[in-house]
Structure formats: C-alpha cells, structure tokens
Amino acid sequence: MIDERKISFDNISRVFAITRYDIEQHQLVNDQSLNIHGENWFRDIFNFVYNNNFLVNANIETKTGNASAVDLIDKDKKLAYQITTTRTKEKVDNTLKKIKTTVFKDYTLKIFFY
Numbered sequence: 001m002i003d004e005r006k007i008s009f010d011n012i013s014r015v016f017a018i019t020r021y022d023i024e025q026h027q028l029v030n031d032q033s034l035n036i037h038g039e040n041w042f043r044d045i046f047n048f049v050y051n052n053n054f055l056v057n058a059n060i061e062t063k064t065g066n067a068s069a070v071d072l073i074d075k076d077k078k079l080a081y082q083i084t085t086t087r088t089k090e091k092v093d094n095t096l097k098k099i100k101t102t103v104f105k106d107y108t109l110k111i112f113f114y
Contacts, residue, residue, distance in 0.1 A: 020114060023085055039071045039083050042112065052077065069098035070109070080107040087113050 023034045036057065043054045052074045058067035072081040082095050092111060099109055 016114065020085055027085075035085075038114070042081075042083050042114070043072050046072070046081070052079065054081070069095050069102055070104050070107075073104065073107070078107045080104045080109050082109065082111045084111065084113060 019034075019038065023038060026032070026034045039057050043057060046052050047054055053076050054072040054074050058070045058073055058080075069082060070080040071083045073079075080099070084091060084095075095109070095111060099105055099107075
C-alpha cells in the first residue's frame with residue numbers, strides 16, 4: 001500500500017515538474033497557450049474538490065489573453081484565483097496591487113503556485 005502510494009505520488013510529482021518546465025519554455029517565446037490549459041485544468045480540479053463554480057477563465061474572456069491579477073473567477077462566491085508559475089514576492093505584491101484596480105477588488109483572492 002505504501003509502495004503504491006509512493007509510486008503514485010512520484011508519478012504525479014514528475015508530471016507537474018515536466019509541465020511546469022514546459023510552460024516556462026513556452027513563456028520564453030511569449031506563448032501563453034499552456035498556461036490557459038493549466039488554468040482550465042486547475043479550474044476543473046478546484047470546482048470538483050472545493051465545490052466551486054469557476055465558470056470563467058478570465059484570460060479567455062480578455063482580448064489580450066492575459067487578464068490583470070486574476071485567472072479564475074467564481075462570481076457566486078466572489079472568489080478569484082491567480083494561478084502562476086512565478087514564485088516571487090514581486091509577483092504576489094503586483095497581483096495584490098493590480099486586483100485593487102479591477103472589478104474583482106471586492107473578491108477574495110487566492111494565489112496558487114505550481
């Protein structure tokens with residue numbers, strides 16, 4: 001049982017590591033398509049696990065493909081998620097500053113790093 005759990009954990013960990021690296025490489029050439037796929041994947045997971053209703057991926061809704069400060073929006077619970085591969089204090093500070101200028105300023109913001 002423990003061996004099976006470790007094998008499963010290692011497989012999941014490996015997939016996340018490869019995915020994160022792949023996304024970073026795409027970002028170097030300003031290709032955000034994998035980010036949006038990742039955001040949609042997390043949207044589905046969060047909807048299932050937390051019984052959220054993230055119907056909107058803010059990045060798909062914008063003309064630029066990259067909404068300011070938020071990625072996923074649950075309008076019913078007034079909840080916004082920023083999903084990012086950038087793990088810096090500057091990213092967090094920037095997100096907190098930017099959300100104050102959006103229509104989501106009264107939403108609860110959660111930042112998820114992967």
